[in-house]
Amino acid sequence: MKIPTLLQSELALVLEALRKSAIYDPKISYLGFDDSVDSDLVENLVSELTILFSKESKKSTKSKDKRYSAFELAATPIVLDFFCRLPHSCKFNPGFFGYLSYRIRDVIVWRFPPNDSEGWSKNFVASASSSEFVDGFIPRLIIRGLIAKGSTEAEGLIQQDFWRSHVLRVKTGFSQEMSQAFAEEVVESSIAVEEQRSIAKRIRSIRSNVIFELLTKVDARKIVRDLRK
Amino acid sequence: MSTRSEQRLIRPYLGIDAFEGLLRGILVSVNARQIRGDKDYIEESQFQDLTITFEVGLSLPEVLLAAREIDLVDEDINLAIIAYGNTYKRTEILRNWNLKHDEIETSFSFHTQDIEDILGDSFGGFNIVCALVLANNREEAPLIVYQSGTWLEKREIQVRAEKNIAFFSPTPMDSAKKKELELNNRTMLFVQEGQESIQYATSVEDVLTVWVDEEILLSLQSNYGPAADITAMLLARTAIGSVVELIGRVLNQHDFNLSIYADSLQSNEPDERVLTKFVRKAQKVLGNGEDWLSTLEEIKSQPQLVASKIEASADLKGEIKRALAKEEA
Numbered sequence: 024m025k026i027p028t029l030l031q032s033e034l035a036l037v038l039e040a041l042r043k044s045a046i047y048d049p050k051i052s053y054l055g056f057d058d059s060v061d062s063d064l065v066e067n068l069v070s071e072l073t074i075l076f077s078k079e080s081k082k083s084t085k086s087k088d089k090r091y092s093a094f095e096l097a098a099t100p101i102v103l104d105f106f107c108r109l110p111h112s113c114k115f116n117p118g119f120f121g122y123l124s125y126r127i128r129d130v131i132v133w134r135f136p137p138n139d140s141e142g143w144s145k146n147f148v149a150s151a152s153s154s155e156f157v158d159g160f161i162p163r164l165i166i167r168g169l170i171a172k173g174s175t176e177a178e179g180l181i182q183q184d185f186w187r188s189h190v191l192r193v194k195t196g197f198s199q200e201m202s203q204a205f206a207e208e209v210v211e212s213s214i215a216v217e218e219q220r221s222i223a224k225r226i227r228s229i230r231s232n233v234i235f236e237l238l239t240k241v242d243a244r245k246i247v248r249d250l251r252k
Numbered sequence: 253m254s255t256r257s258e259q260r261l262i263r264p265y266l267g268i269d270a271f272e273g274l275l276r277g278i279l280v281s282v283n284a285r286q287i288r289g290d291k292d293y294i295e296e297s298q299f300q301d302l303t304i305t306f307e308v309g310l311s312l313p314e315v316l317l318a319a320r321e322i323d324l325v326d327e328d329i330n331l332a333i334i335a336y337g338n339t340y341k342r343t344e345i346l347r348n349w350n351l352k353h354d355e356i357e358t359s360f361s362f363h364t365q366d367i368e369d370i371l372g373d374s375f376g377g378f379n380i381v382c383a384l385v386l387a388n389n390r391e392e393a394p395l396i397v398y399q400s401g402t403w404l405e406k407r408e409i410q411v412r413a414e415k416n417i418a419f420f421s422p423t424p425m426d427s428a429k430k431k432e433l434e435l436n437n438r439t440m441l442f443v444q445e446g447q448e449s450i451q452y453a454t455s456v457e458d459v460l461t462v463w464v465d466e467e468i469l470l471s472l473q474s475n476y477g478p479a480a481d482i483t484a485m486l487l488a489r490t491a492i493g494s495v496v497e498l499i500g501r502v503l504n505q506h507d508f509n510l511s512i513y514a515d516s517l518q519s520n521e522p523d524e525r526v527l528t529k530f531v532r533k534a535q536k537v538l539g540n541g542e543d544w545l546s547t548l549e550e551i552k553s554q555p556q557l558v559a560s561k562i563e564a565s566a567d568l569k570g571e572i573k574r575a576l577a578k579e580e581a
Contacts, residue, residue: 111300111364111368111372114339114340114369114372115299115339115372115373115374115375115376116375117375153338153339153375153376153377154376156339156375156376157341162340165340166340166341169340169341169342170341191341196341197336197341197343198343199343229399232263232264232265232399232402232403233399233401233402233403234332234334234381234383234385234401234402234403234406235401236334236343236345237330237332237334237345237348237385237400237401238400238401242389242400242401246399
């Protein structure tokens with residue numbers, strides 16, 4: 024399959040149009056060819072997410088937040104499965120994720136209504152900066168899914184601020200055990216947002232001395248619990 | 253007076269200073285080239301086929317001497333080697349040896365295929381951490397290392413992609429542009445020098461623009477055959493040759509002090525200039541080790557030869573195709 028990518032300049036025009044509720048048809052670039060890629064891979068993802076979006080966005084019985092949560096919960100395994108099938112040539116290519124974001128723009132716009140902030144555009148992987156990749160809608164689902172995998176509590180914890188501020192944007196995310204331990208404690212003890220912030224800060228402080236990646240889940244959980252005392 | 257500030261980690265433990273420097277015997281090489289310092293750059297294309305090799309030379313008597321100062325014995329300490337892939341926040345514990353119970357391998361390697369999401373991370377790069385750590389929890393007490401996983405000595409190496417290795421993005425040139433540049437309409441390639449000197453520029457676009465006939469660019473973008481590869485090579489050669497010539501000119505200026513510049517390169521000070529990025533690249537290709545002055549002399553005296561060597565060492569075909577894709581819009 025020819026690997027589709029969307030240049031930042033094209034993506035910027037797409038976003039400008041979305042902000043004005045207008046339509047812009049971008050030029051798609053193709054970055055090489057990888058015959059290990061199933062040509063239906065992208066189309067299947069787009070189709071599955073679009074169906075899911077149609078289903079969740081039209082439910083009138085749930086609040087908006089609940090619909091968002093339900094969508095992300097159901098979308099994460101789909102996106103993770105997609106990620107596992109991606110070849111190297113796509114995984115580390117931000118232009119490819121820009122293209123995917125363009126293809127599911129209706130979903131992203133529903134989940135994050137357009138505004139003029141730079142933060143909104145990051146949902147579309149509109150920056151070539153690797154540090155901002157985690158702010159992309161699809162990358163965020165992938166990384167969150169990878170970290171939460173294996174912990175029912177963590178997989179079910181949808182609070183975006185928890186993941187973005189306390190796990191994905193900081194080094195805590197490198198430790199699956201610590202991230203899961205923190206998420207499990209948040210879920211099981213219904214920890215309020217304010218306290219989450221305080222614990223997250225202290226976890227980061229401990230990380231400067233302790234290599235969390237070497238800890239077991241039990242050790243990590245004990246650290247989180249001790250921080251609450 | 254210096255205005256630079258420095259962050260320093262203050263660690264709340266007594267007696268751990270004795271471990272400082274004990275990891276100096278661990279050597280890390282990427283594709284057979286030893287990494288010196290704590291940050292290294294490799295070409296983006298190399299991440300797909302990368303071998304990282306560890307040679308572990310740890311002086312156990314020295315470690316145990318340091319350990320004794322804080323009442324630790326060999327069983328209390330592990331030597332851990334961990335790899336981190338930044339884009340997807342992936343972690344792999346490559347080794348975690350207990351100093352009493354495990355035999356420490358003197359040499360081992362990993363290939364991209366072994367941990368692709370980490371060693372193949374050409375976007376965010378990867379980090380390697382080697383650390384002497386507390387193996388098990390001890391009784392908690394003030395100023396004492398007690399939490400397992402606490403590092404006694406740590407060394408972190410960052411490996412990042414050198415993204416601008418092709419040093420240019422071809423820019424399409426239509427008839428109007430050719431007229432503006434006062435070129436014949438049949439001109440296929442034109443290298444235009446920018447306003448800024450390569451001595452100070454941090455972006456190669458400020459130094460030169462490589463104009464390419466728009467039809468040639470279009471045909472390259474839709475053609476994956478050998479003709480496109482050869483054309484891409486020629487474009488790369490032209491661009492690199494132009495950059496080397498510009499650098500050669502700077503190094504030949506009578507007021508440019510090669511020794512002072514070589515010293516700054518040796519000290520590994522942060523320097524984002526195109527000039528320095530290029531010289532660092534040339535240093536690797538020429539294999540001059542720590543001898544920066546020789547590299548500068550070679551660029552100065554034989555710029556085209558250096559350009560040829562760089563061209564030969566890089567996956568220019570891939571790089572140029574990436575650059576071409578970026579210009580399609």
